[in-house]
Amino acid sequence: MSSNPYHDKRCQWLMYLVFFAGVGLIPVFIDDAFLLNQFALYGVFGLLAVSISLCWGAGGILNLGQGLMFGLSAYGMAMTMQMQSQDPINNPIPPFMLNNGLDHLPWFWSLFSSTGGGIFLTLAVPTLFCLLFGGLMFSARVSGPFFAIISLALLSAVGTLVLDIQPYTNGANGISPPMPLQIFGAPLDPYSTSMFWVVFVCLCGLTVLAKLITQSKFGQIVHALKNDPERVRFLGYNVALYETLIYTLSGFIAAVAGCCFTLIVQYVSPAQFDVAFSITMVIWAGIGGRLSLLGSIIGALLIQGGQSYLGDSFLNSWMLILGLFFIVVVRFLPRGLAGLIESVLGRLRTPEPAAHEASAALTKSGS
Amino acid sequence: MAGVLEIRDLHKRFDTHHVINGFSLDVAEQTLSCLVGPNGAGKTTLMDLITGRLKPTSGSVRFHGDELTGLSENDIARRGLGRKFQIPAVFKDLSVRDNLTVAYSRHVNPFINMIRFSDPAMNRRLEEVCTLVGLHNRLRVEAGLLSHGETQWLEIGMVLMQEPRLLLLDEPIAGMTEGEIEKTAHLLRKIRRTATLIVVEHDMGFVREIADVVTVMHMGTLLAQGRIDEIEANPKVRDVYLGTEEESA
Known part of the structure; x- marks a missing residue:
């Protein structure tokens, strides 16, 4: 069992090195702006997969509402970018607000007037939210399916709220900032190599x-x-604190993904709070292997890649195909594709575990 | 003798059911007390009350003079109480080594634990505990693959990794073979040199072998307490507990 190279930390880090070196070479070979933008978007999906893998795979907390952290920060970034194109004196109010009959800038929008403050809030609000919500839930020992359902309901509620308060969020139309983010005096063009590197x-x-x-x-x-969890509590650890922190860390990563998303597509809408999208994230991690961060990233790339290239020819049946695929994986590969690699590598080394057990049996009979 | 644990007039009621009914107990330093009693006497409930899993209806539990009632499980464990469960609770998909390292809970701050990758003090403790419970050549095995006896030892080892001052062991020899029981008795006597133990046990032969003090519980109260020969001679005890065992034997 222990001789399996899959469990060898050096082998694991080598795989990370190979993977990220490979991804890092993309801009060397590809200079098509549209493709680079697509790859950057895939990086966002990878980030979301990592956040799910950390929460669900490592921490065992199934979170069906990760889109909440993602959506909040995507909106935060859109607000920051929108405010950059507003003039504080002559034209302080974004046009969609005027169209919706708002004659003053709402207080929470004015917080995004400075770029630094805006980006800080974009990341801090979802993270603090996780800390509070997670703390509340985990200290009440809410876990498993109950937590999953509450996270789903909360996502749905916030999504509806964002849709509903049209004067502040532009409702279903979403926010499309007219210009890319200006940072350190230069625009961060979503179709540039720099955008790719930021996500990378x-x-x-x-x-x-x-x-x-x-x-x-x-x-x-x-x-x-x-x-x-009960056993851990009796060892002296504050379980709720540990659960809250892993959940918050995962939420922070989703928030970073949300920031990058808006930078790349220059658009945000309530679709980012869509329940189906959050469940898709869980499916990425499920298929790729939730216990492996790298496996989850690859799961996200495979599924989203499949959707881009096959989804066009299957259109409406794509969700059906994805669902079927998920059922097959859950039934036959509960640890996903990473688990498949784990057992294949384990099987290549069968003689050693057998010898190990034999020696263990010997020492046992000797004692 | 200094009192490690003082339980005073403890009550626990579940609706109308009075499971612990005015129980009091003193446990002296570096003794091995056995807690015996027929099924339903309230032994496991008492363990739950001491370790904070349940809150008593009334009464007090003091550990080295500090009141424990009302504290959380993890706070009580931090004060030096280690507990082994009746049904062995080890982390099945962690290796034996990882089970023991997680149990080393001298440092509980999560932020510092995020940047803790090795701990020499922990490795020394791991070495000591492994020698004591004899799991040296099983360290890399997944805990779920251990035999029943080994699982019991692993959980005792986990409790020892906590460096507790008082160990509460709920049925440590359940399901063990004769040889394993002998080894466990030896292990418990070794632990007793540095810590205090309370062992819940059904096997009177084992109790006779290890106990300094025997406490008999019946219907949530203390029925008798004393050396094993005193207990065995006590007619009340024979009546409720030993009597029935002799009949069934």
Whole structure:
């Protein structure tokens, strides 16, 4: 069992190196602006997959409402970008507000007038929300399907609210800032190599951070509490605090994804709060292998890639195909594609575990 | 003798059912007390009340003079109470080694644990505990694959990793073979040199072998307490507990 290279930390880091080196080479070979923009968008999906894998795979917290953190930060970034194109004196109010009969800038919009403050709020609001909501839920020992359902309901409620308060959010039309984000005096063009690198650095950095955390003592404790939270409590750990932190960390990664999303597509709408999208994230991790961060990223790339290239020819039946695929994976590969690789690598090394068990049996009879 | 644990007039009621009914107990430092009693006497409920899993209806539990009632499970564990469950509770898909490292809970701050990748003090403790419970050559095995006896030892090992001052062991030899029971008795006597133990046990032969003090519970109250020969000679005890066992044997 332990001789399986899948469990070898050096092999795991080597795979990360290979993967990210491969992804990092994309701009060297591709200079098509549209494709680079697409790849950057795929990086956003990768980030969301990492966030689900951390929460569900490592922490055992099934979160069907990750779109909430993603959507909140996507809106935050859109507000920041929109405010950049407003003139504080001559033209302080975004046009859609005027169309909706609003004659003053709402207070929470004015907080996004400065770019730095806007980006800070964009990341801080979803993260703080996770901290509060998670703290409330986990200290009441809400877990498993109950937590999943509450997270789903909350997402749905916020999505409806955003749709409903049209003067403030432009309702179903969403917000489409007229210009890319101006940062350090220059625009961050969504079709540029720099945009790709921004997403790449976020994805690579946060995946490595998540990987390190799962390998730390914290990660071990979180893994243990996925097995048996009660036992962990009796060992002296504050289980609710650990659960809240892993959930918050996962929410923060989703928030970073939301920021990047708006930078790339320059548009945000209530579709980002769509329940189906949040469930799709869970399916990425389920198919790729929720226990593996890299597996989940690859799951996201495969499914979204499949949707882009096959979805066009199947159109309405795509969700059906995806659902069927998910059922097959859950039934036959409960640990996803990463689990398949794990068992294949394990089977290549059958002689060693057998020898190990034999020696264990010997020592046992000797004792 | 200094009192490690003082339980005073403890009551626990579930609706109309009075499970613990005015129970009091003193446990002295570095002793091994066995808690015996027929099924339904309230032994496991008492463990739950001491470790904070249940809140008592009334009464007090003091550990080294500090009141424990009202504290959370993790706070009580942090004060030096380690508990082994009746049904062995180990983390099945973690390796034996990881089970033991997670149980080393001297540092509970999650932020510091995020950047903790190795811990020399923990490795020393791991070494000591492994020697004590004898799982050295099983460290890399998944805990779910251990035999029943080994699982019991692993859980005792996990409790020891916590470096507790008081160990509460609920039926540590359930399902063990004769040889394993012998080894466990030996292990418990070794632990007793540095810590205090309360062992819930049904097997009177095992109790006779290890106990300094025997406490008999019946219907949620303390029926008798004393050395094993005193207990076995006590007619009340024979009546409610030992009597029935002799009949069934």
